[in-house]
Amino acid sequence: MATLQGQPVLILKEGTQRTVGRDAQRMNILAARVIAEAVRSTLGPKGMDKMLVDSLGDVVITNDGVTILKEIDVEHPAAKMVVEIAKTQENEVGDGTTTAVVIAGELLKRAEELLDNEIHPTVIANGYRLAAEKAMEILREIAIDVSKEDEETLKKIASTAMTGKGAEVAIDKLSEIVVKAVKAVAEESNGKIEVDTDNIKIEKRTGASVEETELIEGIVLDKEVVHPGMPKKVKNAKILVFNGALEVKETETDAKINITDPEMLQKFIEQEEKMIKDMVDKIAEAGANVVFCQKGIDDLAQYYLAKAGILAVRRVKKSDIEKIAKACGAKILTDLRDISSEDLGEAELVEEKKIGDEKMVFVTGCKNPKAVTILVRGGTEHIVDEIARGIEDALKVVAVALEDGKVVAGAGAPEIELSLRLKEWAPSLGGREQLAAEAFAAALEIIPKTLAENAGLDPIDVLVDLKAEHEKGNKYAGVDVETGKVVDMKEAGVLEPLRIKTQAIESATEVAVMLLRIDDVIAAKELSKGKEDEGDEGGDMGGMGGMGF
Known part of the structure; x- marks a missing residue:
């Protein structure tokens, strides 16, 4: 509310909350740091698990960062932005979600110290961006090449991703x-x-x-064979993949059929049966002995298929239909009129097996x-x-x-190398950006520090030993959480794709910079569940999301 010559002027709706300046920054930084702290204890091979219970009482037990953040119901808009980092990391790389969130939290914590020293948010943001660019250069420089033939290295990458889960x-x-x-x-x-x-x-x-x-x-389907009279096992399978229904088609236009005597009705039924039989005959003539159908299969069609000794599965998901076609080299048919033997896929064996309590259909022995x-x-x-x-x-x-084709060592090795190299490079920036770049370098130490804490080790001792090794030139030195010693992670086989680190640092920097540049939070009042405000311009913006001017 503003006043003009003693007359109050209403600018925002009644009940709107507004937080300005340092208070807004503090609130946003705190919300982001709380999210980072929530997942920090899950980082690394010795990370702890979280038990998440939803409103229906369903339980999820995991230490996967993105799963935790998706399951918890986050209200604060700044916290939601941090959750988005984890989702992006998951979509782009598949791992390193906790790393990205923890780095973002630490960057904001260090930024808050700089804000308290009267350094402007724009200066911090600029310093962080420059430091992130330099970090990308250094990461590419210390990356190790990997090829498709190097199975041993690929196995090490896979086991690093699964360790601690x-x-x-x-x-x-x-x-x-x-x-x-x-x-x-x-x-x-x-x-x-x-x-x-x-x-x-x-x-x-x-x-x-x-x-x-x-x-x-090949492919495993959570389905069973549609008819008890069908074979449960077909060797040298010729597979038809059909994304329609083996049923009499409904007419596109509304049509009425007037039947005046029972003979006409009989002919009508016979014609329907003939159409279905023709479909099955075409399938059999093409040489197919297995049919996967995306939609329904008529009871009569099931009978004729069973009689012809064809194994059929209906209502297969679209994604599974595509996978079956890729696995066995079949074409996905939309119409049976022009079916030929070339459209069929091949597999050594298609069979129905009971796994646990339920039956499943296995398509195995596909060539390439x-x-x-x-x-x-x-x-x-x-x-x-x-x-x-x-x-x-x-x-x-x-x-x-x-x-x-690029990987880096894990266990905190790249973060310490980046931290030391960025601290050496920061003075070249000059001005106040140098302080932001140094804060960025210090923030990266949170990863090895957290790994040590989660393993019950002394984080200060571990950081001192790590820095000493890296200063000697051992850029692959990381913390062995089993022994607490610093070892060469390239030799130990703890490897991660380069993209995990680049994506985590990029995402964390972007969200830290975005939150630092916010100096005003205007939150609309919570609208009641009734529809009293339906006609208002803002619509139902709810919680912190609205900007009801």
Whole structure:
């Protein structure tokens, strides 16, 4: 509210909250730091797990940063921005979500100290940006090359991603499965490797041990054969992939059929049956002995298919239809009129098996499959879920490492190297930006410090030892959380894709800079659940999201 010659002028709606200047910055920084602190204890191989219980009482037990942040219901807008970092990191790289959030929290903590020393937010933001650019240069310089043929290194990358998660119990076997799966779906074009991890299907089943998790060079469907009279096992399968329905088509336009006597009705029924029989005959003539159908299969069509000895599965998800076609080399047909034997895919075996309590259909023995399935096993649902999350992270990081061909050492080694090199470089900036660049360098130490804390080690001793090693020129020196000693992580086989670090630092810097530049938070009043404000210009902006001027 402003006053003009004693007359009050209302600018914002009644009930709107406004926080200005340092208070706004403090609030935003605090919210972001709280989020970072929430996930900080999960970082690294010795990180702790979180139990998340939703409003329905469903339980998730995990130490995966992005899963935790997706599950918790965040209200504050600044905190939501930090959660977005984790989601971006997950989409781009698949791992390093906790790292990105923890670095963002520490950058803001260091920025707050600079703000208290009367350094302007714009100066800090500029210093952070310059430091982040320099950090990218240094990371590319210390990166290690990796090739598609180097299976041992790829396995090390996969096991680094899964260490500290539920998947650790069978890490060697799971790493091998992950590398095989990624290599199976990797495609080369113009000398570049491209990996679409969507072509790797993860099916989860409780019962049996984690050790019994297996890679199926083909597709596993959570479906069963539609008719009891159909074969349950087909060798040398010729597979038809159809995205329509094996039913009599409904007419596009509204039509009425007047039937005046029973004979006409009989003819009408016979004609419908003939249409369905013709469909099945066409399928059989083309040589297909397995049918995967995206939509329904009529009861009569099921009968004729069973009679012809054809195994059929209906209502297969669109994504699975695409994967089956990729795995067995089939064309996805939309119309059966022009079906030919060339449209069919091939597999050595299609069979229905009982896994746990439920039946599943396995398509195996595909030649050079471009889509594969990992069947994850475990004692309980929570274990299977957590192992599947670990495998998903590992698949993505191995894919990213293959695409970029670059990895860095893990266990805090790149962060310490960056911290020391940035501190040497910062004086070249001059002015107050130098202080921001030094704060950026100091913030990166939070990663090895947290790894040490989570392992029950003394963080100060660990940082001193790490810095001493890096100053001697050992740029791959990291903290071994098992022994507390500083070792060469390249030799120890603790490796991560370069993109994990570049993406984490870029995202953390961007969100820190964005929050620092906010000096005014105007939050609309919470609208009641009724529709009393429906006609207002702002609509229902709720909570902190609205700007009801």
